[in-house]
Structure formats: structure tokens, C-alpha cells
Amino acid sequence: MKILFKMAALAIVTISVSAPRSAAAAAAAAENLVRGIIGPVGSNTSWSGYSAVSKIPGAGLIPVTSETTVFYLGFTAGTRADIKNMVLYTTARGGSTITAVTPVKLGGVSDPSIDLASPSVCPVVEISTYNPCIVRLDPTSITLSALNDYYLVVYFTSGDSNNESVGVTQPIFSQTSLTGSDQAADDSRLTVRDAIPNLSYSSASFLLMYVMTD
Amino acid sequence: MNTVKGLAKLTLQLAALAASSFAATWTAAATLVNVTEGQGNATSSSNPSWDGLSELVLIPGASLLGPSSSATAIYLGFTGGSIVNVGNMVLYATPRNGSTVVGVTKVTLGASQSPSIDLASKSVCAVTPSPTSPCIVRLDTVNLALSPLKDYYFAIYFTLDTNNQSIAGMGQSAARGALSGFNLYGDQTRVGVDGALPTFENSDAAPFFVAYVANE
Numbered sequence: 137m138k139i140l141f142k143m144a145a146l147a148i149v150t151i152s153v154s155a156p157r158s159a160a161a162a163a164a165a166a167e168n169l170v171r172g173i174i175g176p177v178g179s180n181t182s183w184s185g186y187s188a189v190s191k192i193p194g195a196g197l198i199p200v201t202s203e204t205t206v207f208y209l210g211f212t213a214g215t216r217a218d219i220k221n222m223v224l225y226t227t228a229r230g231g232s233t234i235t236a237v238t239p240v241k242l243g244g245v246s247d248p249s250i251d252l253a254s255p256s257v258c259p260v261v262e263i264s265t266y267n268p269c270i271v272r273l274d275p276t277s278i279t280l281s282a283l284n285d286y287y288l289v290v291y292f293t294s295g296d297s298n299n300e301s302v303g304v305t306q307p308i309f310s311q312t313s314l315t316g317s318d319q320a321a322d323d324s325r326l327t328v329r330d331a332i333p334n335l336s337y338s339s340a341s342f343l344l345m346y347v348m349t350d
Numbered sequence: 351m352n353t354v355k356g357l358a359k360l361t362l363q364l365a366a367l368a369a370s371s372f373a374a375t376w377t378a379a380a381t382l383v384n385v386t387e388g389q390g391n392a393t394s395s396s397n398p399s400w401d402g403l404s405e406l407v408l409i410p411g412a413s414l415l416g417p418s419s420s421a422t423a424i425y426l427g428f429t430g431g432s433i434v435n436v437g438n439m440v441l442y443a444t445p446r447n448g449s450t451v452v453g454v455t456k457v458t459l460g461a462s463q464s465p466s467i468d469l470a471s472k473s474v475c476a477v478t479p480s481p482t483s484p485c486i487v488r489l490d491t492v493n494l495a496l497s498p499l500k501d502y503y504f505a506i507y508f509t510l511d512t513n514n515q516s517i518a519g520m521g522q523s524a525a526r527g528a529l530s531g532f533n534l535y536g537d538q539t540r541v542g543v544d545g546a547l548p549t550f551e552n553s554d555a556a557p558f559f560v561a562y563v564a565n566e
Contacts, residue, residue: 270445
């Protein structure tokens with residue numbers, strides 16, 4: 137009987153040792169889903185009534201699979217950013233017709249007011265182009281596919297004095313997969329079968345810095 | 351007795367399975383993998399006289415590929431010169447897109463931070479370095495897992511001597527991958543933690559010397 141117990145114990149130990157612990161550990165670490173904004177950044181200010189539209193091309197996805205997608209926004213000036221709405225549009229790769237609309241949230245809401253003066257939000261209190269404040273949005277339950285393109289839209293509340301002084305990151309280096317544009321309109325209310333905003337997506341994106349697994 | 355034999359067989363099978371799993375892991379670990387996209391070709395254009403100059407090369411966290419490796423190897427590409435006299439090499443860490451140094455790691459070649467690299471030696475460069483046959487020198491592996499939550503700057507200082515006047519790096523490649531570099535006068539390898547990196551040149555150009563960044 138003792139032999140039986142010893143063998144059972146050995147089997148359990150063997151199984152536990154060979155279990156893919158490294159895979160679990162790796163899954164817990166944040167990984168890039170695309171090449172984000174790199175290098176020093178400039179600042180683009182006065183966002184009241186504007187939408188920042190960022191394209192995440194399926195063709196730029198790094199082969200890392202994740203059930204969630206986390207967006208990181210970069211701020212360079214201001215004390216409070218009042219966001220009216222945030223969504224993620226899905227289109228076919230290279231297409232312009234929206235096939236899905238996914239809400240994007242911070243703190244459980246799609247219209248957060250971000251306190252850029254709070255050290256718990258921005259550890260370096262006086263944010264600047266040298267110390268941009270990176271805000272991590274809530275994980276969005278979507279697995280990005282190389283067969284689709286995605287557009288993140290962040291609309292800043294119109295007629296809002298806080299947003300007049302908000303500055304967002306404006307990339308200086310061009311080596312990124314993220315491109316985007318901006319428009320003085322609420323581009324976040326489109327629905328399935330609508331066309332994505334007809335903007336130029338040839339420059340590196342404002343605001344959206346990284347797209348990661350966590 | 352049959353039960354005992356059955357359990358023994360099961361145990362052996364599990365042990366074999368575990369061993370094969372480890373073997374697969376070791377094989378994967380032994381494979382060279384790019385940590386970020388390196389330079390795709392060598393052009394060797396516009397090299398300055400490198401005596402007394404430093405090169406800083408940005409390895410952006412936002413460009414790191416896949417799971418992090420426990421070690422990092424930086425490869426330098428040379429296209430000209432015979433002796434390279436390095437004054438110092440370090441790897442700075444900063445917050446992503448930030449300029450305040452939060453970590454400094456020594457980088458060595460042959461365990462020295464200030465190596466003299468003999469490009470004329472066949473054991474270092476199999477063929478004479480040129481733009482068509484760049485000599486790739488692998489620095490010692492740095493025991494540092496690069497994090498996508500940080501940026502890294504590799505800094506190398508070339509001492510003020512005549513040998514360094516004739517050296518040339520493989521950049522500035524049009525196919526530079528994710529790497530950006532800029533060069534500055536003086537020794538820029540002595541910035542400490544909480545110090546500020548030298549002002550960016552905003553050159554948005556490929557590095558001259560760093561060719562690849564891999565896991566080994």
C-alpha cells in the first residue's frame with residue numbers, strides 16, 4: 137500500500153512539475169499586440185468637441201493571442217480630461233463598413249472624467265512631453281483578429297473648459313503600426329453598417345499609445 | 351500486483367512526458383529569437399568620425415515582440431575600421447516615452463565595459479568589414495528581461511583616439527526595423543538613476559551600430 141501511495145505522490149509531483157507554468161506566467165505579463173508609439177512625443181492641445189480616431193490595423197498584429205485587449209492613452213498637458221464616449225469599431229481588413237461596435241471603458245464607464253492632476257492617475261504630477269501620463273483603460277473583451285481592422289474613437293466633451301487645456305501625445309517618430317486622425321465632431325455614435333469616419337490615417341495616432349494584452 | 355504494475359507504468363509514462371516537455375522547452379529556449387525588429391540591411395552611409403562620440407539607441411518597449419526573454423543580446427554591425435576602442439557601454443531604462451533614467455545596466459564584451467575590438471582579427475570578423483559584408487559583433491548577454499512597459503537606450507562611447515576616426519557602423523539603414531539612434535559628442539554613458547537622458551536629437555533615424563537585439 138505504501139508503494140501505491142508513493143507512486144501516486146510521484147505521479148502528482150510529476151504532473152505538477154510538467155504543467156505549463158511558464159505559459160501561465162507569460163500570460164499574466166502584458167505583451168504588445170501591435171507596435172505602439174515609440175520615442176519622444178510632442179503635444180497636441182485643445183480637444184473640446186473633438187474625436188481622436190486611431191486605427192489598429194489587423195495587418196500589424198503581432199502573433200500573440202489574447203482574449204482581452206487593453207488600450208493605453210497618453211496625455212501631455214491639462215488637469216482633467218472629460219470624455220463623452222469611447223468605442224471600438226471593427227471593419228473588414230482594408231474595409232470601411234463597420235461590422236461591430238464595442239464599448240470601451242475606464243473605471244467601468246465609457247464617459248470617464250480623468251483626473252490628470254492625481255498622483256494615482258499620473259505618478260509624475262506635472263505631466264509634459266518629457267513625462268507623458270499613460271492611462272490604462274479597462275480591458276476590452278475582444279480578441280483582435282488579423283482579418284479585421286479596428287478603430288478606437290475617443291470623443292472629448294464639447295464646450296468643456298477642462299478639455300480646452302488637455303494635451304495628448306503627438307508622436308515624433310513614425311515607426312508605429314498605429315495611425316490616426318482627429319475631427320471636430322462626435323465620431324463615437326456610429327453603428328453597424330455605417331462607414332468609418334473618412335479621415336486620413338496616414339500619420340501616427342494622437343492619444344492612443346499602446347495596444348496590449350493586459 | 352497488477353495494480354502496482356499499472357501504476358508503475360503510468361508513472362513512467364508521466365515522467366517520460368514531463369521529460370519531453372522540458373526538452374521541448376529547452377530547445378525553444380536555445381533558439382535565437384528577435385526581441386524587437388532589427389535592421390534589415392547595411393548601408394554604412396553618413397558615418398561621422400566616431401572619436402569622442404557616443405551613440406544612443408532607443409529600443410522601445412512598445413515594439414517588443416512576444417513574451418519577454420530572461421536575457422538580452424545586443425549585436426553591433428561594423429562596416430569599416432580596424433580597431434574599435436570603446437570607452438563604456440550601458441543600457442538605460444526609462445518609463446515608456448519618458449526621458450528620466452530609472453535603471454542602468456552594464457553592458458560588456460568579453461566581460462569588459464571598455465573593450466578594444468580587433469576588427470582585423472579573423473576570429474572577430476571572418477571577412478574584412480565592408481557595407482556588403484558587415485562584421486557583426488555580439489556583445490555579452492545582458493541578464494535583463496526587457497519589459498514592454500519601459501523603454502531602453504543602449505549607449506556606447508567611443509574614446510577620443512585615432513583608431514575610432516576610421517570606424518564605421520552599418521547604419522543608417524532605410525530598413526531600420528524598430529530601432530532609432532542618434533549620436534552626441536562626449537561620453538553619454540554616465541547618466542545615473544533619476545538623471546535625464548541627453549536631449550533627444552529627434553532624428554528619427556536608424557542607428558549606426560546596433561544591428562539586432564535578440565534573446566541570446
